[in-house]
Amino acid sequence: MSCFGKIHGMTSLPNLDQMTPDQLRALAAQLLSKVDTMGRKIHRDETIIEQLSHEIAILKRHKFAKRSEQISPAQGSLLDDLLNTDLEAIEAELDALRPAPTPDETRQKPKRAPLPPQFPRTVIRHKPENTQCACGCQLQRIGEDVSEKLDYTPGVFTVEQHVRGKWACRQCETLIQAPVPAQVIDKGIPTAGLLAHVMVAKLSDHLPLYRQEKIFGRAGLAIPRSTLAQWVGQTGVQLQPLVDALREVVLTQRVVHADDTPVQMLAPGEKKTHRAYVWAYCTTPFSVLKAVVYDFSPSRAGEHARNFLGTWNGKLVCDDFAGYKASFELGITEIGCMAHARRKFFDLHVANKSQLAEQALHSIGGLYEIERQAKEMNDEDRRRLRQEIAVPVAAKLHEWMLAQRELVPEGSAMAKALDYSLKRWVALTRYLGDGAVPIDNNPVENTIRPWALGRSNWLFAGSLRSGKRAAAIMSLIQSARMNGHDPYAYLKDVLTRLPTQKASEIEHLLPHQWMPD
Numbered sequence: 001m002s003c004f005g006k007i008h009g010m011t012s013l014p015n016l017d018q019m020t021p022d023q024l025r026a027l028a029a030q031l032l033s034k035v036d037t038m039g040r041k042i043h044r045d046e047t048i049i050e051q052l053s054h055e056i057a058i059l060k061r062h063k064f065a066k067r068s069e070q071i072s073p074a075q076g077s078l079l080d081d082l083l084n085t086d087l088e089a090i091e092a093e094l095d096a097l098r099p100a101p102t103p104d105e106t107r108q109k110p111k112r113a114p115l116p117p118q119f120p121r122t123v124i125r126h127k128p129e130n131t132q133c134a135c136g137c138q139l140q141r142i143g144e145d146v147s148e149k150l151d152y153t154p155g156v157f158t159v160e161q162h163v164r165g166k167w168a169c170r171q172c173e174t175l176i177q178a179p180v181p182a183q184v185i186d187k188g189i190p191t192a193g194l195l196a197h198v199m200v201a202k203l204s205d206h207l208p209l210y211r212q213e214k215i216f217g218r219a220g221l222a223i224p225r226s227t228l229a230q231w232v233g234q235t236g237v238q239l240q241p242l243v244d245a246l247r248e249v250v251l252t253q254r255v256v257h258a259d260d261t262p263v264q265m266l267a268p269g270e271k272k273t274h275r276a277y278v279w280a281y282c283t284t285p286f287s288v289l290k291a292v293v294y295d296f297s298p299s300r301a302g303e304h305a306r307n308f309l310g311t312w313n314g315k316l317v318c319d320d321f322a323g324y325k326a327s328f329e330l331g332i333t334e335i336g337c338m339a340h341a342r343r344k345f346f347d348l349h350v351a352n353k354s355q356l357a358e359q360a361l362h363s364i365g366g367l368y369e370i371e372r373q374a375k376e377m378n379d380e381d382r383r384r385l386r387q388e389i390a391v392p393v394a395a396k397l398h399e400w401m402l403a404q405r406e407l408v409p410e411g412s413a414m415a416k417a418l419d420y421s422l423k424r425w426v427a428l429t430r431y432l433g434d435g436a437v438p439i440d441n442n443p444v445e446n447t448i449r450p451w452a453l454g455r456s457n458w459l460f461a462g463s464l465r466s467g468k469r470a471a472a473i474m475s476l477i478q479s480a481r482m483n484g485h486d487p488y489a490y491l492k493d494v495l496t497r498l499p500t501q502k503a504s505e506i507e508h509l510l511p512h513q514w515m516p517d
Contacts, residue, residue, distance in 0.1 A: 047411050050352070115148050115189065116220045119159045122151075126164045126178035133169035139176065141165050149183075150221070151191040157219055160191055182499035184238050185231065192495035195235050198228060200488050203470060204450070204477050236469035238498060243472040245506055246479060247293045247308075250281055254314040255335070255436050257282045257444035258324070260300065261451050265467060276464075278451050278471060279305065282444045282482075284317070286379065286436050289512055290482040292447045293475045296467035302326050315434070317441045320424060336427030338364065339440035344417035356404060356414055363397040371439050383435030394429050398422075447478055479511040490514060 016024065131139040143166045151158045168175045180186075184195060201207040207215075209225040209232070216223045250256065258281050265276035277300045282292035297304035302323025309316075313331035318324055319340050328334045342364045349357035370390045374382040401418050408414045421428060431437040451474070480490040493516060494509050501509060508514070 043409070047409055050413055113222070115150055115159050118220065119150075119157050121148075121159045121161045123161045123163060126162060126181070128165075128167055128176050128178050131167050131176075133172060133174050135169060135172045135174070137169050137171045139167035139169050139174070141167055145177070147180075148189065149191045150189045151193045153193060157221065184495050184499060185234050188231070188234075190231055193492045195231055195495050196488050196491035198231055199235060199473055199491055200477065202232065203474050204487055233469070235495065236473055238495070239476060240472055241503070241506060242494070242498070242509055243293065243475050246291055246475060246510055247281075249289065249507070249510065249512075250283060250291050250293050251309070251312045253283050253287055253289060255284050255287070255434075255438075256312075256314060256316055257284060257438075257441055258305065258316055258318045259441060259444040259448055260321070261448045262300075263296075263451065263467065265298065266463065275299075276467060277304070278448070278467070279308065280444050280447045281308065282447050284436065284438050285443055286382075286438065291479045291510075291512055292444070292482065293479075294451075294471035296464065296471040298464055306330075315430075315437055317438060317444070319441060320420070333430070334427045335430050335437055336424045337441035338367065338428055338431075339442050339445075341421040341424070341428055344420050348413050348417055351413070354414065356408070357417065359400070360397075360417070363393065363400065366393050367397075367439065374435075377435070379435035381435070383433065386432045386435070391432055394432060398425060398429075447482075450474065450478060476511060480514075483511045483514075485511060485514065485516075489516060493517065 014027070019027070128139075133139050145164045145166070147162045147164075149160045149162065151160050162181065164178050164180070166175060166177050184192060190198075198209075198212060201212055202209060209228045212228060213223060213225040258279065260277045260279045262275045263278050264273040266273055276296065276298050279295040279297065280292055281295070283289045295304065295308045300321075300323060302321075302325065305323055306327050309327060309332065313333075315333040315335050316324065316327065317335040317337065319337055324332075324334065342361065345354075345357040345360040345364070348354050349361060367390055370385065370393070374385045377385065401422055405415065405418045405422060408418065431439050476491065476494075477487045480487045490511060494514070497509060
């Protein structure tokens with residue numbers, strides 16, 4: 001060790017007057033090396049501090065739910081609802097595949113308790129179209145069958161009493177009777193109105209079935225949640241063809257939004273959950289068609305998006321999710337989301353009042369101002385306005401980003417924000433050349449919001465089947481809202497007409513074509 005000892009950690013400074021020229025030169029070299037090392041360390045530390053400060057600021061702006069995957073005892077009651085719903089849906093699908101039973105095969109079912117007598121009753125009498133016997137005699141009424149169904153209009157329970165008179169010919173003993181009206185659930189007590197209420201309450205108002213059971217109980221109705229789950233399962237099966245038709249209609253559009261959000265799904269055979277996903281595919285604000293279709297999948301693998309889109313090869317507005325990449329290689333055109341790019345700078349500006357981020361926000365805001373002007377234009381006029389005004393603004397923004405990227409430190413939050421936009425610049429600016437393409441993916445994010453709101457109440461999906469059923473019914477509820485319909489009124493009418501609707505005319509019940517009576 002030299003006469004002046006180690007620089008780092010030394011307790012006393014060397015006496016420079018007593019040092020030789022060679023010792024002074026060595027000391028200077030050692031100090032310069034130490035300064036260089038400390039400078040690099042300070043730079044790394046500042047970069048890490050900036051990143052951590054940025055992440056902390058973002059986390060403070062969001063509220064996270066409980067992260068544990070273990071299902072609590074309070075949540076366990078929901079599992080029975082979901083399993084009953086799945087079992088009933090499977091049974092309904094099997095029943096649709098089985099041949100109609102012969103009279104000898106019909107099983108005697110237990111009698112259900114009568115509906116409360118205090119509920120108002122509407123008597124609906126069913127009479128045969130013709131009471132003239134084939135032998136020429138006039139048929140005589142000899143009795144009747146009475147069945148009751150529970151109906152619901154917002155805030156009021158009523159009972160539909162269906163009276164089917166029996167008519168007989170005294171001469172030839174012919175007996176006729178009006179047929180039983182077609183129902184979504186044969187031989188069940190719920191009307192289409194009550195089923196619509198249960199679906200909307202569960203999937204739109206975020207009321208789990210155990211809460212609905214308590215609400216019905218306070219009204220004097222002892223309807224077990226297992227029965228409610230059966231209704232949900234059977235109704236979901238009946239509505240699936242309508243959702244399939246809605247998907248086909250959405251995929252006729254040449255521009256479609258796509259996004260996804262995580263939902264917890266119960267792991268088979270375990271009381272733990274793992275992350276599943278709900279995907280949303282919706283039409284653009286510029287489209288005449290207003291519709292959204294949800295798809296539930298057990299993971300975020302890109303194959304689920306490819307399976308949903310099939311042979312569709314239009315323009316997909318989406319975020320920078322790698323799962324879409326394979327679809328782009330198959331002919332789908334990627335459209336970037338300017339709102340995602342803007343959000344990177346917004347978070348940075350909120351975190352530390354970055355002036356560079358503020359400049360980026362100002363320029364991107366100019367692009368959005370042009371979009372506000374073009375909102376009510378047709379596609380061609382919108383494209384022309386973008387080419388005349390927005391293209392020069394975007395070009396200057398791109399040039400500014402490239403210049404700033406050369407100046408900001410590698411690995412910094414600003415570098416990451418710039419890199420996100422620069423790497424996706426072609427996709428982000430494709431909207432400039434097509435008036436039918438929106439600037440961002442915000443419309444589909446709005447359709448995802450009901451799932452985010454419902455997660456705290458649903459807690460989890462019981463299985464892949466129950467997740468897909470919820471996605472199907474939610475597709476109809478949200479599409480009805482997008483077209484200005486009351487979801488309850490829409491579902492009530494659809495469930496009333498669906499049992500007798502011809503398969504070739506099912507598109508008339510889709511939300512964008514549905515007309516209330």
